[in-house]
Amino acid sequence: MNFHQLHIFYTVSERGSFSAAAQTLHMTQPAVTMQVQALEDYFGIKLFNRSTKKISLSEAGRTLMPYALRSIQLMRETDQAMSAFTHMLEGRLQLGASLTIGEYVLPRMLGPFAKQNPHISIMMKVMNTAQIMDEILKHQLNFGLIEAPVSHPDMVMEPVMGDELKLIVPAGHPLAQRQPVTLADALEYPFVLREQGSGTRSVMEEELLARGLDPGAMRIVMELGSTGAVKSAVEAELGITIISASSVKHEVALGLLKIVDLADASFKRQYYSIHLKSTLLPISAVTFLTFLREHAAYH
Known part of the structure; x- marks a missing residue:
C-alpha cells in the first residue's frame, strides 16, 4: 500500500x-x-460495489475513506510546512527522455x-531507459519519457503520446x-538499423514477427547506436x-530522404x-504531461 x-x-x-x-488525475x-x-x-477485500451504471463504496471502502482523507490532508500539510525550503525550486521540472523522444x-x-507556461523551467536529460529509471529511483528526476513499456514494482507507467515508424530510403x-x-x-x-535492445528496433521486430516474418532473415549491413547515425548511413546509400x-x-524536407508507405504493415507505438x-508528481510535471497528451498525435 502507498499514498498514491x-x-x-x-x-x-x-x-x-x-x-x-482518471480525468482528474x-x-x-x-x-x-x-x-x-x-x-x-x-x-483482501473489495472497496467498491460495481455495477454497469455506477459504483459505490463497500462497507470496507467506507471504513477506509476517512483514513485516506487524513493521509491526503497530512501530505498537504507536509507540503506547506516544507514549502519555505523548496520555494527556489518552484516551477522547476527535471525529466529524462529516451533518445528519439529527447532529440526529435x-x-x-x-x-x-x-x-x-513561462513560470515553468525545464531541465531535460537525454539518456537510455535504464539510466532514466535509475535516476528516478534516486530522486534525481521527477519523471521520464520512454519509447517502450517497462515493468518495475516501484514505478507507475502511463501512455502519453503515439508515434509511428516508417520505411526510410535515400531519395x-x-x-x-x-x-x-x-x-x-x-x-x-x-x-541499416538501430542496435538490438533499442525501442525502435524492438517495435520493428515485433511487427515483423506478428506478420510471420523472421527479423533474423533481414540483410543487415550495419547496426548503429543512434537515430542520427542511422539517418546519415541511409543518406550515404x-x-x-x-x-x-x-x-x-x-x-x-531537404529531399535527402524519402518516406515510403508500406501496404501490409504498420509500425505504431506508444x-x-x-x-x-x-x-506525487509536482504540479509542473502534471501540467507538462497534460500538455503532451493534449497535443499528442502520430507524427
Whole structure:
C-alpha cells in the first residue's frame, strides 16, 4: 500500500467513477482501475460495489475513506510546512527522455509549452531507459519519457503520446518511386538499423514477427547506436531503414530522404511516462504531461 493508491481510491470515490477520476488525475482509466485493484488485493477485500451504471463504496471502502482523507490532508500539510525550503525550486521540472523522444519529438513541443507556461523551467536529460529509471529511483528526476513499456514494482507507467515508424530510403532509391510497397519488397534490400535492445528496433521486430516474418532473415549491413547515425548511413546509400517518421522531417524536407508507405504493415507505438508510485508528481510535471497528451498525435 502507498499514498498514491490511497489518493486514487479517494478520487474515485469523490468523482463517482473510474473514468472521471482518471480525468482528474491525468491518468488512463485502466491505470486507475489497476491501482484500486492493487489496494483491494492488499487488504483482501473489495472497496467498491460495481455495477454497469455506477459504483459505490463497500462497507470496507467506507471504513477506509476517512483514513485516506487524513493521509491526503497530512501530505498537504507536509507540503506547506516544507514549502519555505523548496520555494527556489518552484516551477522547476527535471525529466529524462529516451533518445528519439529527447532529440526529435520534445524539442518541437518545448517552445509552445514555454509560451503557455513561462513560470515553468525545464531541465531535460537525454539518456537510455535504464539510466532514466535509475535516476528516478534516486530522486534525481521527477519523471521520464520512454519509447517502450517497462515493468518495475516501484514505478507507475502511463501512455502519453503515439508515434509511428516508417520505411526510410535515400531519395534516389528504387523504392522511392513506388508507393506503396510491401514488406517483401523492402526486405529484398540491405538495412541499416538501430542496435538490438533499442525501442525502435524492438517495435520493428515485433511487427515483423506478428506478420510471420523472421527479423533474423533481414540483410543487415550495419547496426548503429543512434537515430542520427542511422539517418546519415541511409543518406550515404548504405542501406534502407525503419525509424520514427518524426526523426526525418528535416531530411525529407531537404529531399535527402524519402518516406515510403508500406501496404501490409504498420509500425505504431506508444511513448510512456514513468514515475515513482510513492511520489506525487509536482504540479509542473502534471501540467507538462497534460500538455503532451493534449497535443499528442502520430507524427
